Amino acid sequence: MARYSFKDVEPKWQQVWESKGIFKTPANPAKKYYVLEMFPYPSGDLHVGHLKNYVIGDVVARYKKLNGFDILHPMGFDAFGLPAENAAIERNVSPAGWTYGNIETYKKTMSLLGLSYDWDREVVTCREDYYRWTQHIFQLLYDNGLAYRKKAFVNWCNDCQTVLANEQVENGVCYRHGTPVTKKNLEQWFLKITDFADDLLADLDLLKNWPESVKKQQFDWIGKSYGVEIQFEQPELNQKLTVFTTRPDTIYGVTFVTISPEQPLVEEIKKLVPDSVKKGIEAYQVASKAKTEIERTSTGEKTGIYSGLDLIHPLTGKKVPLWIGDYVLATYGTGIVMGVPAHDERDFAFAKRYELPIILVIQNPEQNLNSETMETAWTDDGIMVNTPGFEGKSSTDFIQAIADEIQTKGLGRKTINYRLRDWLISRQRYWGAPIPMIHCPACGVVKDPNLPVRLPAENKVQLKPQGKTPLETDESWLNTTCPSCGGPAKRDPDTMDTFMCSSWYYLRYADNKNSEKLFDTEIANTWLPVDQYIGGAEHAVLHLLYSRFITKALHRIGLVGFTEPFTNLFTQGMVTMFSPKTGKLEKMSKSKGNVVPVGEFVREWGADTGRVMILFAAPPERDFEWTNEGVAGANRFLNRIWTFVQDNLDLLAPAEFKSQFEISQLTPDSFKIYQKTHQTVKKVSADLNEFKFNTAVAAFMELMNDLNKTDRKSLEESEEFQRVIKHCIVRFLEVFTPIAPHISEELLSQLGFAGTVFDRGWPSWHEDATVSDTVSIVIQINGKLRGNLDVARDSDDESVKKLALENEQARKFLAGLSVVKLIVIPNKLINIVAK
């Protein structure tokens, strides 16, 4: 018996789908469904760890298509970015050549898998026909006041040799390299994502089918907090110092105020203090700036220096010293905080180090706090003390009262602060979309009207970072004329963060060939939002937040009719494998030396085996380990299906195909397999809707195990039985096509069906056949399983009780006991409570 020869079958069906144009996007969808997997950055070649994302998307796309939806299922490449540029520097290759070569490799590999993409919809972010529109979006944002330039202390990664957005700094290190990030004071382009902070927060509620963890991460990242700004006067300074606090209830506990060394007011302060103090402040500023982000933010020492000035406490009128300390962030709130050592850990540590006084204003419920002896700050609620007019009252009541009082007395105002900052998008690198702006000495910043602003030729620029942006090294590119006055001007030398490229690609797929516009609004509104987005959870606050922002911005500008890009989001777990380098399970990656290349895998096992393996191994949201045993098991299963059909093809192929049977006409054996088949169709339909691929595959295995028990002799003897078994295997194969499309199509065709499964669609199940006339009822005695009872479905409780008490097994256990109570759960169990 020939084993399943995937080497012939898989290319054959890929060819059929291709030639029939099955996966082409319909122009005027009646029932649209947009399935999208996060597009890859093309680096090297695909390994099986990458596959999970694409396989899940393909199952969804095929399943929806079989159910009559008009599908948009595109693929493309996130093609600008550092790896290409680094490869260029290290190996002297061309960034563009390297990238396009990888894209070709990726596409070739993807074509082995039978994925249902419409490649006519492809987008490649580094191509001119794409990045000119990325530049166009930038200019649109600029026109609408959503892109601006400012000088700020920004995150600098020495490995990237460029600045990074806040979202790209994790725990003080670069998200890519893990190298410590330092601060640089540079003038850069920012996008006003903070303008949408409230919408981004509120609309999380609309995202019903997003993982809670992703929504939570975005919620925390936006970090909305309600508080009060309070002003402290300084007699010599001509302006007041404003602090932001969420704890105005601790106002009477203020014993100092701390200002961040980068806060601009520090410069004013320096003018008022004696030279010796000024020198100290400057030395401190230099020292702070030299620290890495980790050194500044890790739990370590809180350092500071006395500014030489004192402030007036707005309520007590007493003097409190003003300190400069780099534990205060210049970019959050006002960059100045009030020091309440008794009720804030950081202030407590600072006060202890510099021997500043501690005033207790909130007493704990045990009433045992004492400012002299406390060893840690009390940050919870409690009872007010040392607070005129509120002694003995609850701090939770006081917090509102004092906020109101501060506001009415004109000492400050209630306000809201966000942790979210504007998105810094300038990058001092070559391989990205140039920022399409011109700097003119006369006119200032002017839009370049000639898009695309092309990158200078690779051989004209110095890619290796040397304190200049690579684009600046091509003078002929850099120097241009001002579109406004015609005088000499310079181009903006930076490129855009590549997250900008990926924050709108899902829109371009809808109308990817439009050379006149970003996209046609009507077409975008037809296909979007994306119905099902699938990707890794690591993008929770990067790509997914930026994309939501860009969608909202384009909505405000009037280019799209929706406010959220992705209606449903599924985040798959990663594929792990034992790494010989680290000696443990690791995410599959080249650097860990634990990859299985897709090409090699498909040559040895075929695409369908890989698909079944990935879907069966574990629930898709969970991580799973890639194992040879798992692969072999998946392959064995496919071969069992193949063999079953081959063994019986002589009888099944000629048999008439009936789409439904009369239950009463079926023999018991026929009914059993017919029932199992329809239960399977029902279960698989439900499981695919819920992304429960692993249990769907298990259901197929169960049905196959039953089909394999088919008695060849009975089959030979009864034409009716042949028709039943044909019906069952056909239904099996039809609903199996989203999971293993090649083998399923091939066997359906061998069984006598012309065309493809898409000609027939998803079968409905025979509901009456999924239930039985009789059910097995469990007999429990005092909660313990003691026997079984076969009764008619929906038997009344009384007859079940009677049968249970008469049951031989039950009587054995009831000997010497008296029955106290009977609990009947219809069609499930009866519990006899006895003493």
Add this chain to the structure above:
RNA sequence: GCCGAGAUGUUGGAAUAGGUAGACAAGAGGGACUUAAAAUCCCUUGGCUGCUAACAGCCGUGCGGGUUCGAUUCCCGCUCUCGGUACCA
């Protein structure tokens, strides 16, 4: 530290409007076929006890309590693991 998710056989995992725990696989053991091996097929496979067996009993879903006729599922208190986060005042 804080926030979130989780803990079920040798392993991946099933089963939760509370109702037969371990579906389906993997691995292991035994058998059939074969000169042999591979492949394939069949059987066994949570632990303990009853000398062995069919069989029977007891225990068993991280730990300790609780609610209930009945708890992997609900409640309270722990332990551990994995993610996320990191001076945001």
